[in-house]
Amino acid sequence: MATALITGGNDGIGRALADTYLDRGYQVVVVGRNRGKGQAFLDAAARHGAADRARFLQADLSLVTENDRALAWVAQTYPSIDVLVLGARYHRSNRVETMEGFENNFALYYLSRFLFSHGLVESLSRAPHPVILNFGGAGQTGPVRWDDLQLRRNYPGTGALGHSAKLCDLLGVSFTQIYHDTPIRYVLNHPGVVTTSFAGEYDEATAAQVAMLKSVGKTTAQAVAEILPYLDEPPARLTAVLEGKRIPTNTAAFDPEEAVRLHEITQKLLADLSR
Numbered sequence: 001m002a003t004a005l006i007t008g009g010n011d012g013i014g015r016a017l018a019d020t021y022l023d024r025g026y027q028v029v030v031v032g033r034n035r036g037k038g039q040a041f042l043d044a045a046a047r048h049g050a051a052d053r054a055r056f057l058q059a060d061l062s063l064v065t066e067n068d069r070a071l072a073w074v075a076q077t078y079p080s081i082d083v084l085v086l087g088a089r090y091h092r093s094n095r096v097e098t099m100e101g102f103e104n105n106f107a108l109y110y111l112s113r114f115l116f117s118h119g120l121v122e123s124l125s126r127a128p129h130p131v132i133l134n135f136g137g138a139g140q141t142g143p144v145r146w147d148d149l150q151l152r153r154n155y156p157g158t159g160a161l162g163h164s165a166k167l168c169d170l171l172g173v174s175f176t177q178i179y180h181d182t183p184i185r186y187v188l189n190h191p192g193v194v195t196t197s198f199a200g201e202y203d204e205a206t207a208a209q210v211a212m213l214k215s216v217g218k219t220t221a222q223a224v225a226e227i228l229p230y231l232d233e234p235p236a237r238l239t240a241v242l243e244g245k246r247i248p249t250n251t252a253a254f255d256p257e258e259a260v261r262l263h264e265i266t267q268k269l270l271a272d273l274s275r
């Protein structure tokens with residue numbers, strides 16, 4: 001049976017994708033922190049007669065140790081992964097560090113996606129047509145703050161998400177270079193404004209902006225319809241999609257040298273973390 005693993009799959013676009021893959025007969029594992037939302041996913045699956053194919057894994061993916069635990073469980077439980085969706089995010093208006101010393105967005109939006117992408121290569125490679133969906137910037141965000149990846153100076157508020165999204169674009173570039181001899185396809189998607197929970201802790205001004213975005217955003221069903229064709233038949237090893245439209249990846253936004261540089265920095269950061 002095909003398997004989809006979805007971080008941030010208990011809410012928003014991730015949840016809509018989880019429901020879609022359940023409808024298609026997949027085993028679906030969603031990862032998030034909130035047990036209530038996880039149970040809501042399991043209850044909905046049971047109502048549709050799919051209880052035996054739905055799993056909720058509770059994990060705080062802003063922590064490297066929790067990513068390690070989740071990945072070990074997945075590798076032990078599922079021999080192969082067909083679809084990996086990287087969608088967990090949590091916005092913070094103010095800079096917060098995890099107990100491991102990483103800026104929170106960097107940890108959750110980038111580092112966790114790095115760990116899941118690289119950590120599941122073996123499981124993905126066992127599937128006939130494996131694909132990773134990473135909600136990156138699709139070339140719309142950046143530049144990288146190379147001298148301040150942890151955003152210590154002039155923390156940019158909502159811009160912190162955009163910065164991590166840019167790092168995810170570069171992750172897609174280096175990943176597809178490193179694993180060019182595997183069947184894994186990597187899709188970077190910027191969905192545009194979508195009405196979701198916008199999980200986060202916002203200051204007053206940002207909260208007002210988020211409320212406005214929620215009132216004008218597309219539905220999660222629309223967002224899923226725009227991205228599914230690229231997951232079903234990824235047109236290239238690396239594909240970038242902006243609101244349903246493919247955009248070129250041979251541009252400065254997807255610079256292979258920057259991608260290598262980020263990969264090496266990330267490896268060092270992880271090596272320096274005793275775990």
Ligand SMILES: NC(=O)c1ccc[n+]([C@@H]2O[C@H](COP(=O)([O-])OP(=O)(O)OC[C@H]3O[C@@H](n4cnc5c(N)ncnc54)[C@H](OP(=O)(O)O)[C@@H]3O)[C@@H](O)[C@H]2O)c1
Nearest residue numbers: 008012013032033034061088089135193194196197198199
């Ligand atoms: N919505 C938009 O307008 C929009 C625009 C551009 C890009 N995107 C991107 O699309 C993706 C999905 O966004 P969304 O709006 O659908 O998300 P969302 O509704 O805000 O949901 C966020 C998800 O992340 C999970 N999460 C948050 N912190 C976590 C943690 N520490 N550990 C594990 N899981 C955690 C949440 O689960 P818990 O509540 O259980 O923690 C939830 O499932 C994200 O990458 C986002 O940046 C969205």
